[in-house]
Amino acid sequence: MANENNFSDIISHCKEYGYLFPSSEIYDGLSAVYDYGQNGAQLKKNIRDLWWKSMTQMHEDIVGIDAAIFMHPLTWKASGHVDNFSDPMIDNKDSKKRYRVDQLIEAHADKLASEGKKEESEELLKVMDGLIAKDDFAGLKQLILDNNIKCSVSGTAHWTDIRQFNLMFDTQLGSVSGEADKIYLRPETAQGIFVDFLNVQKTGRLKIPFGIAQTGKAFRNEIVARQFIFRMREFEQMEMEFFVRPGTELEWYERWKHERLEWHKALGIPAEKLRFHNHTKLAHYANAAVDIEFEFPFGFKELEGIHSRTDYDLKQHQTYSKKKIQYFDNESGPDGKPYGNYIPYVIETSVGLDRLVLAIISLSFTEEKWKREDGSDDGRVVLKIPPKIAPYKLAVLPLVKKDGLPEIARDLVKKCHQDFYAFYEEKDSIGKRYRRMDAIGTPFCVTVDHQTKEDQTVTIRDRDTMTQRRIHLDEVVPEVLKAIR
Numbered sequence: 001m002a003n004e005n006n007f008s009d010i011i012s013h014c015k016e017y018g019y020l021f022p023s024s025e026i027y028d029g030l031s032a033v034y035d036y037g038q039n040g041a042q043l044k045k046n047i048r049d050l051w052w053k054s055m056t057q058m059h060e061d062i063v064g065i066d067a068a069i070f071m072h073p074l075t076w077k078a079s080g081h082v083d084n085f086s087d088p089m090i091d092n093k094d095s096k097k098r099y100r101v102d103q104l105i106e107a108h109a110d111k112l113a114s115e116g117k118k119e120e121s122e123e124l125l126k127v128m129d130g131l132i133a134k135d136d137f138a139g140l141k142q143l144i145l146d147n148n149i150k151c152s153v154s155g156t157a158h159w160t161d162i163r164q165f166n167l168m169f170d171t172q173l174g175s176v177s178g179e180a181d182k183i184y185l186r187p188e189t190a191q192g193i194f195v196d197f198l199n200v201q202k203t204g205r206l207k208i209p210f211g212i213a214q215t216g217k218a219f220r221n222e223i224v225a226r227q228f229i230f231r232m233r234e235f236e237q238m239e240m241e242f243f244v245r246p247g248t249e250l251e252w253y254e255r256w257k258h259e260r261l262e263w264h265k266a267l268g269i270p271a272e273k274l275r276f277h278n279h280t281k282l283a284h285y286a287n288a289a290v291d292i293e294f295e296f297p298f299g300f301k302e303l304e305g306i307h308s309r310t311d312y313d314l315k316q317h318q319t320y321s322k323k324k325i326q327y328f329d330n331e332s333g334p335d336g337k338p339y340g341n342y343i344p345y346v347i348e349t350s351v352g353l354d355r356l357v358l359a360i361i362s363l364s365f366t367e368e369k370w371k372r373e374d375g376s377d378d379g380r381v382v383l384k385i386p387p388k389i390a391p392y393k394l395a396v397l398p399l400v401k402k403d404g405l406p407e408i409a410r411d412l413v414k415k416c417h418q419d420f421y422a423f424y425e426e427k428d429s430i431g432k433r434y435r436r437m438d439a440i441g442t443p444f445c446v447t448v449d450h451q452t453k454e455d456q457t458v459t460i461r462d463r464d465t466m467t468q469r470r471i472h473l474d475e476v477v478p479e480v481l482k483a484i485r
């Protein structure tokens with residue numbers, strides 16, 4: 001598992017092995033925007049597919065949609081993003097560096113904790129939470145000054161007042177620019193689900209309770225964008241809105257809270273790396289909210305948010321669109337009368353796909369060192385990615401580039417392609433090829449050698465234990481399938 005000390009090694013590793021590159025790197029990159037390379041894109045897709053399958057295919061009462069990134073601008077007025085989607089920021093007057101207030105204070109609290117001042121650190125966070133809950137910006141500034149929190153660039157505590165900055169990107173629709181044509185890049189995928197609510201419910205003949213799931217890009221002009229793909233300006237979310245009868249929402253909230261935690265564990269994240277963090281300050285539309293946090297190399301941080309959003313969003317869209325957004329419930333309540341028309345309440349589960357990729361990579365990144373028999377040092381860097389989401393499942397390696405071994409290996413690769421990704425490689429020594437596959441995170445390597453020609457057996461090597469055994473060629477596909485199911 002990675003820690004703060006080797007976080008930069010992870011970032012370099014991701015670049016060296018085709019996982020992630022800075023966007024437009026030949027032009028020196030674009031701040032907080034990243035491209036997924038050949039292995040990263042596949043890992044991300046595997047995680048997205050698993051989420052989609054578990055949400056839709058495995059839940060009879062949830063369907064998936066794919067709404068557009070561009071939406072009518074009133075959507076964002078209705079959702080509250082135009083007026084409220086902002087973060088309190090503070091600038092350092094000397095370095096001109098801008099900070100998100102909560103992150104500036106949290107970083108100071110982390111520093112205190114690392115110096116052994118745990119109680120002081122916890123007290124600082126408690127006071128900060130209280131001030132944030134009251135939107136007390138003057139109090140927050142005073143807290144920063146009282147704690148002598150300094151800018152990491154200038155080293156000074158010359159701060160401006162705290163101001164709010166909207167995080168939405170805007171652009172123009174069509175060729176004529178003007179305020180009327182201003183549209184936004186969606187800052188969350190959820191609103192696409194809300195505005196499509198009636199279309200989906202009616203065409204799918206869906207009965208409450210039911211959910212609508214969606215994955216897709218979201219955009220936020222994050223002021224403080226750092227920690228690699230943890231906080232990006234263009235990222236991907238996987239969101240599900242579960243519509244329920246008013247009054248039952250807190251029961252469903254508890255169910256989803258636990259179901260989502262279990263999902264992360266089933267993905268391969270150990271329980272001790274996950275925790276719940278209840279929100280002290282609830283958004284005006286929520287009546288309960290919790291984050292599932294993961295222990296990233298830089299500490300426990302939000303991976304997924306679960307919110308009980310009441311009927312706020314649908315109600316707002318009803319008001320702004322002047323279209324009735326209601327559900328007719330013909331089931332009878334305890335008093336024997338039908339529930340009738342109402343605006344459903346909503347539980348939202350919202351997870352960042354890129355944060356999940358980072359969680360899996362930092363969890364999988366392992367540096368191993370050992371002594372060879374002659375006393376010299378040996379070691380490897382291995383990505384112990386859970387086999388079911390690893391980009392390649394198998395590498396097929398002919399021992400030498402002749403004697404008919406490449407042909408046998410190629411045949412095996414072809415056989416695998418129906419079921420999973422297999423990688424063929426014949427260059428370099430077998431040891432070097434194993435190391436490369438370890439670094440990419442390929443769970444199995446099969447070596448085809450001269451004995452294969454005689455008895456149809458190959459050596460299969462396990463990435464994590466490095467143990468090798470001989471199995472029949474026909475057993476290779478079933479062995480791998482067993483491990484990735």
Ligand code: ATP
Nearest residue numbers: 222230231232235237302303304305350351352355
């Ligand atoms: P944070 O407090 O870390 O900014 P948030 O509370 O604003 O996150 P939500 O609006 O609840 O996040 O978004 C749901 C999920 O989307 C988050 O749990 C996170 O995984 C992901 N996410 C949000 N912002 C970003 C970002 N800038 N880059 C990558 N992922 C993000």
